Amino acid sequence: MNQDTICAISTAQGGAIGCIRLSGTEAIRMVESIFTPATPGKKFSEQKPYTLTFGQIKDGEEVIDEVLVSLFKGPHSYTGEDSVEISCHGSAYILQQVMQLLIRNGCRLAQPGEYTQRAFLNGKMDLSQAEAVADLIASSSAATHRLAMSQMRGGFSKELTTLREQLLHFTSLIELELDFSEEDVEFANRDQLMQLATHIREVITRLVDSFSVGNAIKNGVPVAIIGETNAGKSTLLNVLLNEDRAIVSDIHGTTRDVIEDTTNLGGITFRFIDTAGIRETSDTIESLGIERTFQKLDQAEIVLWMIDASDALKQIEQLSSQIIPRCADKRLILVLNKADLISVGQQKELEEKLSGLTTKDIHHLFISARHKQHTDALQQLLISAAQLPTVTQNDVIVTNVRHYEALKHSLESIERVQEGLSTGISGDFLSQDIRECIFHLSDIVGEVTNDMVLQNIFHHFCIGK
Numbered sequence: 001m002n003q004d005t006i007c008a009i010s011t012a013q014g015g016a017i018g019c020i021r022l023s024g025t026e027a028i029r030m031v032e033s034i035f036t037p038a039t040p041g042k043k044f045s046e047q048k049p050y051t052l053t054f055g056q057i058k059d060g061e062e063v064i065d066e067v068l069v070s071l072f073k074g075p076h077s078y079t080g081e082d083s084v085e086i087s088c089h090g091s092a093y094i095l096q097q098v099m100q101l102l103i104r105n106g107c108r109l110a111q112p113g114e115y116t117q118r119a120f121l122n123g124k125m126d127l128s129q130a131e132a133v134a135d136l137i138a139s140s141s142a143a144t145h146r147l148a149m150s151q152m153r154g155g156f157s158k159e160l161t162t163l164r165e166q167l168l169h170f171t172s173l174i175e176l177e178l179d180f181s182e183e184d185v186e187f188a189n190r191d192q193l194m195q196l197a198t199h200i201r202e203v204i205t206r207l208v209d210s211f212s213v214g215n216a217i218k219n220g221v222p223v224a225i226i227g228e229t230n231a232g233k234s235t236l237l238n239v240l241l242n243e244d245r246a247i248v249s250d251i252h253g254t255t256r257d258v259i260e261d262t263t264n265l266g267g268i269t270f271r272f273i274d275t276a277g278i279r280e281t282s283d284t285i286e287s288l289g290i291e292r293t294f295q296k297l298d299q300a301e302i303v304l305w306m307i308d309a310s311d312a313l314k315q316i317e318q319l320s321s322q323i324i325p326r327c328a329d330k331r332l333i334l335v336l337n338k339a340d341l342i343s344v345g346q347q348k349e350l351e352e353k354l355s356g357l358t359t360k361d362i363h364h365l366f367i368s369a370r371h372k373q374h375t376d377a378l379q380q381l382l383i384s385a386a387q388l389p390t391v392t393q394n395d396v397i398v399t400n401v402r403h404y405e406a407l408k409h410s411l412e413s414i415e416r417v418q419e420g421l422s423t424g425i426s427g428d429f430l431s432q433d434i435r436e437c438i439f440h441l442s443d444i445v446g447e448v449t450n451d452m453v454l455q456n457i458f459h460h461f462c463i464g465k
Helices: 025-033 091-105 114-121 126-137 142-152 156-177 190-209 209-221 233-241 284-298 313-326 344-355 375-386 399-421 427-445 451-459
Strands: 007-009 017-023 036-038 051-059 062-072 084-087 221-227 258-265 267-273 302-308 331-337 362-366
Touching: 007 091, 007 114, 017 025, 017 036, 017 114, 017 190, 025 084, 062 091, 062 362, 091 284, 091 313, 091 331, 114 126, 114 451, 126 142, 126 156, 126 221, 126 427, 126 451, 142 156, 142 209, 142 267, 156 190, 156 427, 209 267, 209 399, 221 233, 221 284, 233 258, 233 302, 233 331, 233 375, 258 331, 267 375, 302 313, 302 375, 313 344, 344 362, 362 375, 375 451
Parallel strands: 221 267, 221 302, 302 331, 331 362
Antiparallel strands: 007 017, 017 084, 036 051, 051 062, 062 084, 258 267
């Protein structure tokens, strides 16, 4: 498959300019067969690499478009192969005409992510850098952009490479000892190996722990909107998203399933989860929705517990005994909605009852979601509650679930190495655990990854990249 020359439209529809990308051994010849440079006398294949050539794409004598063509010679190209990019006008008709010409000349339509897959297979980047390309394209905030750039530039890979080289050095010494087992010699200093294992465990632990932050930055800080029926949860979701995402009704139990969507507040992506209202019900479908509500509560980092301010006194009594213990490991914001329906005296009474509950992880706020009163203050509370650090392109933070799983396995292996050194385990078992740690670290950068994993990774890329 990698011998084929591939082509794809690599720009989105609707723009003034459209770009078609080719890669493969026949890319230059195929473009030359349909492209006539404006300057006569010099073939396209004779142009200098990394230059632009102006001319026409022709189907026989018919001119399809006037274009600019970029020439890249392998291995100094994105894929490591000969590559050509045709920049033409963004008309869908023109782009399709050029694509059909290329296919008639032997080109094949590229699969999703095939250009980046070829770059990986040709050694232009490791697998973690290739995965960062997809993250960079999908980045929707400054933080996700910085993390993707850091990973694509190899910051994560360099850290793993250093650990692997240190482990390979020691396991080679231990395996050398096994060759001289009858002579009872020791090449690998066990004290130095314990120091190294301790250091590696600290580094991997830091990377594993960074996933909670990385996942929140990449996929959005999960915020569950919880509360009784008709408290205004769906109205608040629509206000936060600035669109009518959820059905709003005065009828109790309207929301029966979980609704999720993301938005960016203050440079932070939040994933809001509107849940079914909590109440006693005999409706089977509504009961399933309420069950999912509690599942989402467990997954959330921030909980917006919605309370109808006009009927809040009885719920405040439940806060200390039920709600706050259930949210003990969460950042809890008590949102007293429909504040426009209560008097100043009633609000003051509620404030007094809530004052004893407020801590650094528990806040309360009176709002009117329907009239968008104090919802801006709620947004500021959410930004503060997210507690995400400022991210730079030099930070190494894990955002990929596959990397996270591999790091957890490598952490288990290095902990077994530490335990084995403490108990004086034989060198062959020690070497096995070290090699297992190396295997999982290598899996992240793609040195031991099988074809099925590769297909799954690149299948989720966009066509043209």
